[in-house]
Amino acid sequence: MILNFINACVVNLSIIVATVFALYFFSLRHSLKHNDADKDFMIGASSFKLSLFAQIMLGLFIGVMSFIISLNRIPIDHMRPVDVRYLPIYFSVFYGSPLIGSISTLTLITAKTFQYIYISGTPAEYWNNVVLTFAILMISIAITKRKIPPNKAIALCLILTIISRTILLSLFLTPGLTPMILLHILIHSIIFSSLFLLTGWLFHTAFTISKSIHIYRTSSTFDKLTGLYNQESFYFFLDLTYNEAIQYGNRFSLAIIDFDDFKKINDTYGHLAGDHTLEKVAEIFKNRLEPNSRIRVCRIGGDEFGIIFKHEEYDALKFIKESLVEIEATTNRMPLHEQKVTLSVGLVDFYPEEIDETYKPALKVQDLFALADETLYQAKKAGKNQIKTTERKLLIQKKAQTMH
Structure with a gap:
């Protein structure tokens, strides 16, 4: 029993x-x-x-x-x-x-x-x-x-x-x-x-x-202040997206976003105000993402964000423009007085181009970032508070045609 x-x-x-x-x-x-x-x-x-x-x-x-x-x-x-x-x-x-x-x-x-x-x-x-x-x-x-x-x-x-x-x-x-x-x-x-x-x-x-x-x-994945992906995650996603583009012929876009004169906010209103501004901008980007979105928004530096747009169904430029409009409207209501919150953006659209001969991609993830960062620098040099765009081919070997 x-x-x-x-x-x-x-x-x-x-x-x-x-x-x-x-x-x-x-x-x-x-x-x-x-x-x-x-x-x-x-x-x-x-x-x-x-x-x-x-x-x-x-x-x-x-x-x-x-x-x-x-x-x-x-x-x-x-x-x-x-x-x-x-x-x-x-x-x-x-x-x-x-x-x-x-x-x-x-x-x-x-x-x-x-x-x-x-x-x-x-x-x-x-x-x-x-x-x-x-x-x-x-x-x-x-x-x-x-x-x-x-x-x-x-x-x-x-x-x-x-x-x-x-x-x-x-x-x-x-x-x-x-x-x-x-x-x-x-x-x-x-x-x-x-x-x-x-x-x-x-x-x-x-x-x-x-x-x-x-x-x-x-x-080890997310930024503690903003809740966005951190720099390590950014490089992980960028590497993954790049490899998918080479393997499957996918188009993708990379945006590097930097606050204009962010140091003035910290110096004038204190670091808490600066942190609050970063949180608010990050929240705007996150709220614009669809539930199954393949857009990855990351904080890659002090006041620098990186956004990876996977596949061609995303209109990266439209997403960024609409986000910046909302950011401007939101930050204008924040108690920063004379300091206006603006951002400069470097956006690179990578698209595949097939070639007949065997080709091993020479670009590295760091090269992708460097190109987007250079585009951002052009936006800063042109007067800030604007978006600069460019395109870059990704040469990939043409896939063999299937015989029927």
């Missing part, structure tokens, strides 16, 4: 852990930009934005897994087996969304109802299936909306769930609080609590480690 008890505990724990990890990692994967060649460089464990269809499918999956858990109840000598099918509902809300939890709940209730119809379930089992399952869903949603830390949230959900289970057991399943029933409730609560706390600890530990890794990665 002890072996059956241990086996049931392990099976239930394994299914719960596998279910919640599937929820988490599917959400993580689904939230990535699917059409980014550099998506692996972008992985992070931040908040997820799931489509309605994805949430429904996850809810159905978790509901089915909860039903499977209910078929593997934990046996106890001369007592009602312990059923922990409700645990995934809490985790589906806390680590997923209220909609996922609601779909999971409806799926579980529906599956158990059909089971009770098939095996002639008792009225008490019908009550337990509907009332307690919905009660745990409501508890989970209420706790999640209050944004309680994971450890406290689990403890609060556990306490409220045990109270609900105790009331239901005493009123509907086993009327009358005899010493045996109280012992029954106590043993059930201990086993249920142990599995709940253990799974909660496992998830919290795993996700904390994931978040720590994400913070470590983003600290």
